[in-house]
Amino acid sequence: MSQVITKDALPTESAVSTPIVAAKKPLAIRIWKERWLYLFMLPGLLYFIIYKYVPMWGMLMAFKNYQPHLGLWASEWVGFRHFERFFTEPEFGMLLKNTVIIAVLDLVIFFPVTIILALMLNEIRKSVFKRTIQTFVYVPHFLSWVVVVGIFYIIFGTEGGIINAILEKLGFGTIDFLTDSEWFRPMIVLQMVWKDAGWGTVIFLAALAGVDSNLYEAASMDGASRWRQLWHVTLPSIRSVIVILLILRLGNFLDLGFEQIFLMVNALNREVGEVFDTYVYRVGMQQGQFSYSAAVGLFKSAVAFVLVLGANWLAKKFGEEGVY
């Protein structure tokens, strides 16, 4: 959900709303007057500088041959050598393909499922029933990925897993859902849908609740069936929310699902499961190729940055407010 922010977050707004009286006093006095506010801010600022900005500086290691005992400065410069290696490595195409496929599955399966679920919930008139169902479908969102993947391991496992036990009884034999690479993507999508599809309806339901009920009354006076009302009143009313959430999800897709995929990837399904961040972890943390993996990480961050800005620009094109 971390993509939706009000436009109040725009940093330029303060310049407009600064009181004219305050502007007359010299800056030093105004700063001294608010010394307590700066003091309050200090721990937070230090956090952002140390744990967010110093690592950005540390990205320089992607252009060096970083050796921990030498430190960042003393390590030898190698220019774009790590990037050249990454782009010519066969893994590059594999990572790109896996990431794009999972993102596409997310957009064509997960996203429509949340909308349909929200529309169906919206058609329920008895609020007790509606609230009960909502209470049920929000639960999985709050489980950790370890628990969700753990539950899938137990239920879909080949030894004692209930799904395979049923398949066996029906005479289909066992299916190796967890290590067979053909089942990797369906499992990922199924987990995503089970964990977050219910929760994904929250924003849509809020938007649906805001639709003017006069529109429905007028439509039904004109003899529109519920299906036509859905098509001509409901969907146009929430179109802007759908567009902006779709675009933002697209913009974030490189970071999407890392915690989940990290748990699901193993030696047998790496070919279809490895994405940029799992590759960075394996090559960097486990094999100790710090500079090379930092270069991969930098490439990923840069692409993600362009995607988010592009998505925001697109959202504005569609007449939405945009986010940043």
Next chain:
Amino acid sequence: MIESRSLGSKIFDIFNHTFLLLVGLIALLPFVYIVVTSFSATSDLIPTKFTTEAYQYIFSADTFTKSLLVSVFVTLVGTFVQLALSCLMAYSLSHTHLPGRSFFLMMVLITMLFSGGMIPTYFVVQQTGLLNSLWALIIPNAISAFYLIILKNFFQSIPGELKESAKIDGAHELTVLFRIVLPLSLPALAAFGLFYAVGIWNQYFNAILYISDPALYPVQVILRQLIILSSGAIGDSSSIETIPYHGQSIQMAVIVVATLPIIILYPFLQKHFAKGVLLGSVKG
């Protein structure tokens, strides 16, 4: 006119209710199945005999109880630290006349767009001496930029007259924050406290990245080892063979215990989270 429904409409309603009921059951059943089977003595499809052996076993294993303590400690301390830092910073940034405010806001926003990535961050955590310490699970993610901005907007929505009149009466900035702003924001603070607590309780990757001492593993990491890596027993590796029943019920018991705090908090979560999401949404 509106009341009269066509046959098609009625059929749709029946279908809709049935389908949603099914969806609700699918959302719950896997977890219910895990809970029920964790108390079952046999590994049959339909549980027959009630037993708490699996729970007795995991609580007798030192590794597991320790990891629970780690998780509880990190969640309590972490939630407090994160909430305190976020509140202080959000409060300062909620003053629109503060010199340099837009610069600081920009600083926060940039971190939402661009990050140094896993490897450089790892070295910063290492150099600040947090590796293999429980603080590594708290400090490197101390403030969520997204929650900070929402909290700032929330503080900004508190009428300025309240703060100004207190200041005219000579109240200190600390007094304004603790006696006026925070008490007025209690519902929002409860919501953000829950956000942070669930986030910390559920995190596992930071622990894998920054902690190599098994005595400091939080429960999620133990769970991952136990089920996904299937690294065998949680206690002594020799003791697993003396366990008479299916090892799966141990895995299930661990899942249940690791999820219990979330289940207990769930009624509050549902109420606050939905509001929290809308608090920050575009036009709810």
